[in-house]
Amino acid sequence: MSRQRATAFVPGHVTAFFSAHPAERPAAAGSRGAGVTLTDGVTVRVAADEAAPGTAPAGSRTIDGESGTVGAVEDVLAALGLGRDAGDRPAVDVAVETDLPIGAGFGVSGAAALGAALAANDAFDRGRSENELVRIAHEAEVGRGTGLGDVVAQARGGVPIRLEPGAPGVGELDGIPADARVEYVTFGELSTERVLGGDTAALSAAGEDALARLRADPRLQTLMDAARAFAREADLLVPEVAEAIAAVEESEGDSPENSDDCGAAMAMLGRTVFALGTGLSDAGYDPEVCRVDAAGARLVEQQ
Numbered sequence: 322m323s324r325q326r327a328t329a330f331v332p333g334h335v336t337a338f339f340s341a342h343p344a345e346r347p348a349a350a351g352s353r354g355a356g357v358t359l360t361d362g363v364t365v366r367v368a369a370d371e372a373a374p375g376t377a378p379a380g381s382r383t384i385d386g387e388s389g390t391v392g393a394v395e396d397v398l399a400a401l402g403l404g405r406d407a408g409d410r411p412a413v414d415v416a417v418e419t420d421l422p423i424g425a426g427f428g429v430s431g432a433a434a435l436g437a438a439l440a441a442n443d444a445f446d447r448g449r450s451e452n453e454l455v456r457i458a459h460e461a462e463v464g465r466g467t468g469l470g471d472v473v474a475q476a477r478g479g480v481p482i483r484l485e486p487g488a489p490g491v492g493e494l495d496g497i498p499a500d501a502r503v504e505y506v507t508f509g510e511l512s513t514e515r516v517l518g519g520d521t522a523a524l525s526a527a528g529e530d531a532l533a534r535l536r537a538d539p540r541l542q543t544l545m546d547a548a549r550a551f552a553r554e555a556d557l558l559v560p561e562v563a564e565a566i567a568a569v570e571e572s573e574g575d576s577p578e579n580s581d582d583c584g585a586a587m588a589m590l591g592r593t594v595f596a597l598g599t600g601l602s603d604a605g606y607d608p609e610v611c612r613v614d615a616a617g618a619r620l621v622e623q624q
């Protein structure tokens with residue numbers, strides 16, 4: 322029975338380092354790398370549009386209550402036979418809600434795509450499995466050039482390590498078995514499409530080095546050390562983030578008793594700094610605070 326209404330929550334995902342692996346087939350394209358999924362994330366509500374069939378617009382789209390959409394969400398709906406141009410299908414309303422900034426390295430577009438896939442499948446009884454829905458969202462995200470590895474990481478939750486690029490059945494994931502407090506401060510956007518559309522050779526070499534280091538020692542401290550080295554070597558570090566990383570390093574030197582702190586690093590790809598522990602607040606910043614998400618993307622009760 323189709324209930325015509327469903328809600329999904331998808332954690333934010335901060336990439337610590339990555340290498341880019343384009344491919345002809347979107348399911349095979351993706352990234353290797355590692356990052357942290359967050360209890361701060363994206364809620365996607367999908368419902369049948371109650372307006373009379375044939376009246377425009379066929380289905381509303383909002384982001385935090387304002388009119389707007391994410392390209393990958395439209396491609397997900399089309400892949401599920403719920404696209405705006407499918408005249409005989411129910412028109413679908415999609416509401417994306419998030420406290421995370423868009424375009425600042427939290428994988429909001431991937432989360433919106435995956436949330437739309439999970440919620441639309443449930444609301445309109447599409448009968449797809451989890452792997453199929455993750456693949457559809459991954460293909461949409463890769464196709465739009467707004468991300469490579471966020472969707473598979475967000476589906477898993479925790480601290481994902483992307484060993485092989487691609488959607489389920491192609492890619493391969495592992496993870497660091499750890500929980501942590503996460504702090505972050507955002508200074509602005511960095512265009513994912515522009516970085517991925519440029520020359521990624523140096524960036525990917527740095528990402529492969531970082532991954533080898535983390536595989537040899539899968540601990541949070543190594544994740545953060547490798548992330549700092551990656552941002553420098555890949556030449557992606559922006560001044561505000563470099564300053565914050567240095568400030569956290571300095572304040573950790575002042576209070577070595579906070580031994581759980583792993584310092585700060587840059588969120589790829591955004592003008593965002595994140596820390597595991599209390600590093601940013603100890604350094605005098607006023608960060609947002611959340612934790613590592615334990616569960617990954619999921620359907621949730623309507624509210």
Ligand SMILES: Nc1ncnc2c1ncn2[C@@H]1O[C@H](COP(=O)(O)OP(=O)(O)OP(=O)(O)O)[C@@H](O)[C@H]1O
Pocket residue numbers: 384389390391392393422423424425426427428429430431465466467468511512513514589590591
């Ligand atoms: N207010 C907005 N600001 C930025 N992008 C927006 C906004 N509203 C909708 N979008 C769409 O959302 C998508 C943002 O994708 P982008 O990959 O830049 O961000 P992200 O997924 O949040 O971050 P990242 O990939 O850096 O982790 C784009 O498709 C863009 O067109």
Ligand SMILES: CC(C)(CO)[C@@H](O)C(=O)[O-]
Pocket residue numbers: 336338339351352354426428467468469470471513517589590
């Ligand atoms: C390319 C990327 C850094 C954009 O957020 C992310 O999708 C990733 O790690 O593959």
